[in-house]
Amino acid sequence: MSPTHRTFPVHEPKGEIAVVQRPDNLLKIVLYPAGGEKTRGDHMEIVMEKQAAFDLAMEMLQHLYRLGEA
Numbered sequence: 001m002s003p004t005h006r007t008f009p010v011h012e013p014k015g016e017i018a019v020v021q022r023p024d025n026l027l028k029i030v031l032y033p034a035g036g037e038k039t040r041g042d043h044m045e046i047v048m049e050k051q052a053a054f055d056l057a058m059e060m061l062q063h064l065y066r067l068g069e070a
Contacts, residue, residue, distance in 0.1 A: 007032065019053075027053040 007016035014034035022028055029046040048056070 005030075022047070025050060029053075 005018045005020055007018045009015075010017050010031065016032045018030045018032075020028045020030060027048050027050065029048065031044045031046075033042060
């Protein structure tokens with residue numbers, strides 16, 4: 001993964017998360033373990049279709065709104 005992708009801290013499990021747009025019009029969510037170098041073998045990837053990723057994002061926003069964080 002390119003170091004230009006923005007990562008966000010993850011509380012549990014400790015690490016970082018990033019979202020990457022793939023050329024095949026899918027989205028990839030990447031979870032890096034804490035302290036791990038951002039290399040190909042040390043992370044977990046989840047690939048989602050555009051609509052599923054959008055629905056997940058909306059669900060997250062709804063929960064954040066309920067928590068008073070938005």
